[in-house]
Amino acid sequence: MERIAASQKVLVGYIRTLVMDVDDADDILQETNVVLWRRAGEYDPSMKFTTWACGVAKRQVLAWARDRGRDRHLFLDAALLDDLAERATAQADLGEARAAALRLCLAKLTDHQRQLIRQRYHPQGSVQRMAELSGRSTNALSVALNRIRRKLQECITHTMGSAGG
């Protein structure tokens, strides 16, 4: 059970990678959690938990796409989906380590950078809201945030050494 809780942050990223839309990804995460909870007995400890959980999530993504294919455009062909799923699983396996590295790297940002990140990732945050409050355009904010994200990414890779990927 605590493994399911711990894997949430990694599963969110994994599912979003495959479906792009955040609301759809949230729905699929819920479906995935039900399956993980009900089939916890099937997990084979010789496999990494995140690998197994991502496999379950991928099947839910495919089932979701099949169910709603008529209502929504399935944006990934099978080959691309499989390839992204494989890369995302590999990254997911490093999720815990990355999360720890991220905390260290956030501390290394300037106050201003940290504040921008905090405003964007606050539970009610969005670039739209930030644009309204600051008068800057969503584009400009997005560019600024991306620069910070890039910086964090480099820092995480550096912190984790060659395993950072």
Next chain:
Amino acid sequence: MSHAASPHPDRFESLLAALIDRTLDAAGRTNLTAMLRDDPAKRDAYVALMQLDALLEWEHADGHAASSARSRTIMSQRQWRPLRGLAAAAGVLLAVGVFVYMQRPVPIARLTRATASITQRDAALAVGDDLYAGYVHLPEGQAEIAFASGAIVTLIGPCDLDLRDPRAARLSQGHLSVHVPHQAAGFAIETPAARCVDLGTRFNVDVTPTGATQVRVWEGRVRVHPHDVSGTVMELTAMDAVLVREGQVRQWSLADPSAEEPQELLRDPGFEGPGDARGWAGFNDHVRRTTDHVRTGKSALLFTSGGGVVTAWQSVDVHSLAGSMAIFEAYARHDADDPLAADSAQSLSVRIRFFAESRAHAVGRNVEFTLLSPKDAADDYRWTRDVFDIPPGAQEMLISLIYRDGGKSTGRAYLDDLSIKPAQSTESLQRSNGS
């Protein structure tokens, strides 16, 4: 809109940033997808950034339970949500304990009957199983689901039903027969075309692959709210029926004597002949009438291997039926002495196409039903029944019977009692059971 063979690297970056900050439109998403497809080198960067975005969100979800604008409350249709913020709080065990407690899904229905395989989330369900929110798939046969509110829904395959909560379900495609006792009044079935609210009744809902919806009420009252037809609410009572498709509504009475006789549209649907089956074309050594293994009458149609793909076909004038629904039915079986080869791609199917004016102008969507495949038992006739749309503008309907032998020289299949009738009739899917 075309993009250069090697897109400017900044373009990819800005699309990624827009996606992550939720400002990317559909065209941008298409571009981004194309870039990922064309250049595998970009994929790791994409994956890494999506994960970082998720980790950042997690890191900042400081204990807010029903947090962001898009999140739903714990009491939502989906019954529960992961409490992301708690995992970041001090005390993983406390978080886990609350997580497990709050995450415990509550069943909204139970499977009470099934004549064939029915699945949810790719897992086979057994009679007596509790059912949670999500789609159930019934490719064929019948299944009965009792909702916690008291409503009882019979699914007739092929059917995909999204269980929402004890008082609601969404039918994206297929057939339902619904019984709602008075204590469960208010139970609703949502389809792509309409919302049907049951006020203590018995009714059927059929939804075709294009979302066209037909409701037939046997007892009680049903309120139907068509989508895309603003301000219209219909209250149907016993023996009322309505068809909703693409913003148009057609209502009729099931008690109408002129609708009593469903007219068969096919010529010689039972392949009785004389001679080669009258009205059907395409006969040769591999498709012919036979007096063996007949279901009704004196003849059936026999398909034998050796021809790759063999077909027989018939054309029907459907001028007056354009824009309505039709019911298709057929019986097919293996030859027990020479069944379709196991593990092969052999199949017997029917394909229906529509044309306007001449064969050159196809209209609407093709419909194809598989009648028989190697996995079907070889003991008796297998029944297939479904509804389909006759598209607006259709003048001719071409029905093809297709036997694919998968390159095998063995395998024989029989077809009998084929039928296509307009759906506007008193004939009830509920009353006619699968053989």
